[in-house]
Amino acid sequence: MQSEDTTLPFSPTNIYYLIGGLLIVFIASVFTQKPILRGTTLMLIVFLAGWLLTYQKTAINQSSHYTNLPQFTHYQAVIISNAETKPKTYKVEAEINAIKVDGKWQNSTGKTLLYFNRQESEKPQYGDVFLIKDMPREVEAPKNPEEFDYRRFMQYRGIYAHHFLWGQEYIKIGHEAPSKILEFSYKANQYADSVFKARIQTPNEYRVASAMVVGLRDDIDNDLLDAYSASGAIHVLSVSGMHVGILFLLLGWMLDWIKKRGRYGKQIFAAVVILLLWGYAVFTGLSSTVLRATVMFSIIQLAPVFNRQQNIYNTLAISALLLLCWNPYWLVDVGFQLSYLAIIGIVFLYPYLNQLATPNNLIFRSLWEGTCVCFSAQLFTFPLSVYYFHQFPTFFLIANPFVAFFSFAVLPAGLLLLMIAPIPVLSDIITFILKYSLVWLNKSVFFVEKLPFGTLKGFSMSIPEMLFLYATILLFILFFLRSEIKYLRVSLLIMSILFCLNITEDYFQSNQKALTFHFIPKKSGISIIDGKSATFIADTTLLNSKKIYDFHLKNYYDKHGVVNQNELVLNQYANKQGVTFLDFEGKRILWLQQKFNGNLQGNADYVLLSNNAVRELSPAFSKFQTGLIIVDDSNKRYVVENLKHQADSLHLNLISLYDTGAFSINE
Template identity: 35%
Template sequence: MKGLPFIRYVVAFMAGIVLYDQLPDFYQLPLIAFLVGSGLLLSGLFHNWGKVVKPVQIKSGVGALLILLALGWGIIWQRTASNCPDNIIHLTDTLRAYEGVVAAQPESRAKTFRVELELRRGKVGRSNQPGRSEIPHWQSLSGRVIVYLNKANQPMPRYGEVWLVTGAPRPIDPPLNPGEFNYKRYLSYRNIYHQQYLRPFQRHILGIEPPSRITQLATFVNRWADSTFIQQIGSRPEFGIVNAMILGVRDDLDTELYRAYSASGAVHILSVSGLHVGILFNVLTFLLGFLAKRPRGKLLMAGLQLAILWFYALVTGFSPPVLRSAGMFTLLILARALGRPQQLMNTLGASTFFILCFDPYALFSAGFQLSCLAVGGIVSWESSLYQSVTFPNKWVDKLWKLTVVALVAQLITFPLGVFYFHQFPTYFLLANPVVMMLSGVLLPLAMAALGLSWVPYVNDWLGLLLQKVAWLLNYVVTQTGELPGATWDGLWLSPVAMLLTYAFIMSAVTLVLTRSKLYVWASCITAALLAGVNLWDEHQQLNQQKLAVHFLPHRTAVSLTDGHKSTLVSDLDSNDTRSFDFYLKNTFGQWGISDLARADVRTATLSNVPAYYRTNEYALWVWKGRTLLLVNKLTTSNWRLPAVVDYLIIRRNALRNWNQLNGRVVARHIIFDDSNKTPLTDKLLAEAKERSIACYSVRQMGAYVTELE
């Protein structure tokens, strides 16, 4: 990586960040790295002091990288809110009320407003611990809380509002099903550990004190742009796509339209990100290119580019992905204006380094990872692939260039995309070049529509043109998404398989570019290892036999899995795809289920289960030599089972006290699903502990999964 120093720096810095994430309590490791690095750096400098011709300073280089590793560890430790002693996560007294300020732009959901509150102080009361004060008092408190405020005819909260909230937030739940999205970890990377659902009467607005005037301005501009687009565009589908692409707001985006973008491989266009900044940068470079030939034209061109790019960042409400990309392109624009040599990979490394200094947890963001990979892949491979085929026709050549960009970006990001989102768009090469071309028209057109919104007639024509371009973009995406087999869904990559996939891609691409025999062997070895990992996973899935009682809020969900087939018995409405996708879809994807049958626990019989008996009070079935009893009621009749059952599943508050089971049923395993009320389940669990009864609650312990041999 000669000539790319920031690539080395940022890799060492990221290593320190990852080290803290994996081993936060082993502070000795960064301390040792800092001491050893300082020793090597000073030793190398002293050894070469006074030499006219200095050799390659390996010691000093390694020492500097070790110091950067320690620096990465130290910065993320300093940026971790839980390390502050007054953070809410350390509170042991009972929190009765707290004061906080709206610290980010609120989001509108179907029934609630999602608000991020920055805590200032809290009113704490009596604690169960001896020695604690019993008189409620106010004390300093820090941290952030996600608050879901019931709309109930309430106006949208404003950035900077100071709230007095009664009640206490609760810690965010960890994932309770295998493979479920880890929302707790996602929010912890934003230093948020608690959430609370509020009724309007639980909060009082004390005033407005914006934490940042710049953010307040960005929020105001974002709202102004939203109202401007409403007046200019009018129709909801087109307004929804413009709002998502320009402002990062998806509230007005239809669910079916979003699925079409996902199926066509163009869903990335709906999230304001580095791609949008890159498109805007390229369009501006093309439109303002004539200035570069004039005296001081480069400086004027750079000034206009920076003004428009940062105006776009302001319009998005200073969205973090846009800020990161705007920072990278700012370095690139300044380098061009000052006539400095441009190394795009080094610029990417420099911008990534400074971004991580400010926000080290950005490293764990899927958007940040995908953006960096896409830009790095395009910078490294796009030129070689583009030049491998030439077309005499100018427009065909431009289409080929867009296709190459889409191909390289998809190639470098698809393993990570499959790892996070478990799907692959089959027709991405068909849709993405057109989507990028139309986006290249829509983005600057939207900026012009905002900038000239005060000019009569011109704003109407720009709004009409913007609406037509958005309609055409939606039409192309919708038609592509409706093609047969548009989405390859249900994919799953383990971390090891993902890393091996990247190793194979890197080896294969390097082989094509260098024709070196070394990379033939590297490609073959990584391909063999990847095949071995996949075959082993396939073998385990083919022979699996699982019984699972899943966590599904306030519902029942039991699955019987044999190989790649599974039967899900639940009371989940078949139209409630959102709950299934969030809580259960990833579980079956992780298990490699290709044939999922669904049955309603209230009405259906299980035709594929050898022995099954159902009444209004209970359902009994035998599967793989195990007996499963699912109890609905214990109060209306005196039914009893003469034999011991293997698994007793309690649902719908059927069990009120443990004496109800006496003389009725004996079970080896007792499981409470989440259709039972939480206070009742907690009471029964406490009594079970006193009586030495072994039982399990999916609400408290997560999904109950057992392997049947």
């Protein structure tokens, strides 16, 4: 098994020597009173230490990692996550702790994804140990232009392979939980889900309750997910920093009386709050988002204990440093980046915005404060959100105050219900409060989603453009805070540069022409881009699949600035023999879509074979000239391999989209 190289370009031993040399320079700089040398040296030491830590935390760099060992016939794996329910499978993470090579077992390390067939197996539990036949398969790189890099995403989580199990390849041989805390956590998750399922009968309300309170999102459908995404409230559907923040505020309000009790009131208060926060983190499965927020709020709570005047920016920096020491790859996690940017935005901007108005009415004041918080967070996160997700929720200011208001009811009511579920009357009252808080939360989200132009989509932003946009936002804020014209001038200059970049990009996009043979698992599809219009040709099933579009096409169209999309049903443009002729900028494309036994006549620049249309290249291509034969993934794998061997012997140019990924013709 070969994986993408994530190792350092030179030995880590050299880094140790380099750090040692820099430490000597740093000590010398202390005595020579040279602050520039001291500061530069210290920064280099920190950078190299972080690099070394990342090397050590990269699973594949361990010699015992299964990707660094010989090929094996069997392996033993223990489940290390809660099972995620998919339409046809149960998806879990597993640790491979032993492999069988040449009939002998040897220890190993490394994580893999396992997919269990739901029809053939029970739901796997945390700690279950399985004996599995064959080797897991490497997670593949993206095979379409601009497609989400799922392989890199998994590698950042230390996962390099996956294995689909259909019932005959494995056997459960025991149960050995690696962590009793996590085992308890996952059981608490399952208990919570069973309570919500029994108490809340309406599907959408049950799904949101389970997602908000304990982070279980298995049952959330696409319509509900799209509604929350379009209204800018998608963060509600996963237990995150917002939820921990709400709990932190509630605990502070409920337990404030402890501070005034005795000499050690502050210390007891801090200890109780921190314990309860970590208890909630354990209850929600110790997800990375909850861990980050819990660490941060724990550090915030510790400062008053030592009678220290805390600097919130130092607190954020310390919490980030601690988290990155635990897992350096959280630095490239989108949730990590967005959560810290949101908090920085609130800390920096909210106090100034809140001073602009002081409503006397409690309800209006709460709405105003909620709006200020949402605006501050959204302003600091929207360039990064657009960069990653290519869309912007237009009416987030309308949705988020209501979302925050109802969330303050949902989270405590949900947690309270889990604690008092067996108590008849009291649990019914709390269920009523929880259910109707969820009803109004969903109503507000769906209302915002249905507003015209509720979500602006189709953005594509480069990293330089994103940085320019952040610079513009910060300069505008400084101009309004300090009333210095120099900030406005520089911001206008940067905006002019951005404007010129966008005009240039728009010009090239308006004149672009491209034809792409897409790699789509078990399917066929072609995109033709002409200016800012795109036509996708495929069968009806594929055209109606939003999932296929979102995963394989959306980013590609956004990158090319496509604003007009057309769909053509493939069958309508094929003759009786299943042949479609296309002409693209003088290039002739022949597309065979059903069994073809005859001899092709004439020539074509490209020939696309689909649905096992051709199994023998000779005599089909004996009298036909073509520059390239393209075989898509709708063909069976053994047919593709056979065609590749035939092409080699006949000296024909042939590629398989499964091997090469999408193939594009650009003009």
